[in-house]
Amino acid sequence: MDYSEGQLCRDSPAQAPHIRCMNMAPLDSLRGDYAGMAPDWTVTQTPDLYSDEEQAVWRLLLERQSALARRYACTEFLQGLETLGIGDTIPDYAAVNAKLEPLTGWRVVAVPGLIPDAAFYDHLAHRRFPVTVWIRKREELDYLVEPDLFHDFFGHVPLLTDPVFADYMQEYGRRGVEAGPNVHLLARLYWFTVEFGLIRTAQGLKVYGAGIVSSAAEIRHAIEGDGVERLPFDAATVMHRPYEIDRLQNTYFVLDDFRQLFEAAQTRLA
Numbered sequence: 001m002d003y004s005e006g007q008l009c010r011d012s013p014a015q016a017p018h019i020r021c022m023n024m025a026p027l028d029s030l031r032g033d034y035a036g037m038a039p040d041w042t043v044t045q046t047p048d049l050y051s052d053e054e055q056a057v058w059r060l061l062l063e064r065q066s067a068l069a070r071r072y073a074c075t076e077f078l079q080g081l082e083t084l085g086i087g088d089t090i091p092d093y094a095a096v097n098a099k100l101e102p103l104t105g106w107r108v109v110a111v112p113g114l115i116p117d118a119a120f121y122d123h124l125a126h127r128r129f130p131v132t133v134w135i136r137k138r139e140e141l142d143y144l145v146e147p148d149l150f151h152d153f154f155g156h157v158p159l160l161t162d163p164v165f166a167d168y169m170q171e172y173g174r175r176g177v178e179a180g181p182n183v184h185l186l187a188r189l190y191w192f193t194v195e196f197g198l199i200r201t202a203q204g205l206k207v208y209g210a211g212i213v214s215s216a217a218e219i220r221h222a223i224e225g226d227g228v229e230r231l232p233f234d235a236a237t238v239m240h241r242p243y244e245i246d247r248l249q250n251t252y253f254v255l256d257d258f259r260q261l262f263e264a265a266q267t268r269l270a
């Protein structure tokens, strides 16, 4: 499977990447159920159908990562968690949308799993964030090959309540729609911001990237790890920096302010 570029997700440190990619694997090799999806790759989430075991896995992950996030994540992320009322049951996407849409115009849409880049970027450009409908199994708490509901929801959705970050995500989607052969440059921007971004705050260095905040090991490593490069964020530098997908990161880029992101999304792709 070519995971070289595209939409990027990861929550398992030193383990498997979750990358939504342009050159997707055949659908029958992916974990999700793609039968009956709409032309835009969305499906209907049926919250009542999650089993007790699936709910228990959600609770386990939520309790663990919420505790870590309270220590390591930026205020905007924590406020988003609270505002959306993310609690001890698997979120009902429609109920979340009733809170999220009035705030920033963003909505969560349910998808079977990985979707092609073109569909992903189109959703973002229209303020729709694709969230996988299935959740990992208990034996996969820290190991996952494809992004699941926990990574997509816990990692990504809280920051969509922040107006500045919300605008960046839409702009990123718009650029993706038109990026053509330079899409890998945007993919690097996504990787080092949306998935693995750090931000300097009055409370110290904090995480905001979904790949960090949804991973027990990476969240500690990103802030406290020895021998880790933490460089000032610069869009042009980021776009020319290859990333490694199957291990804890050696390099993170640090924002001073989320407003830098919107400017970064305007960067010429060359």
Ligand SMILES: [Fe+2]
Residues within 6 Å of the ligand: 008, 009, 010, 147, 151, 152, 155, 156, 195, 210, 211
């Ligand atoms: Fe992700």
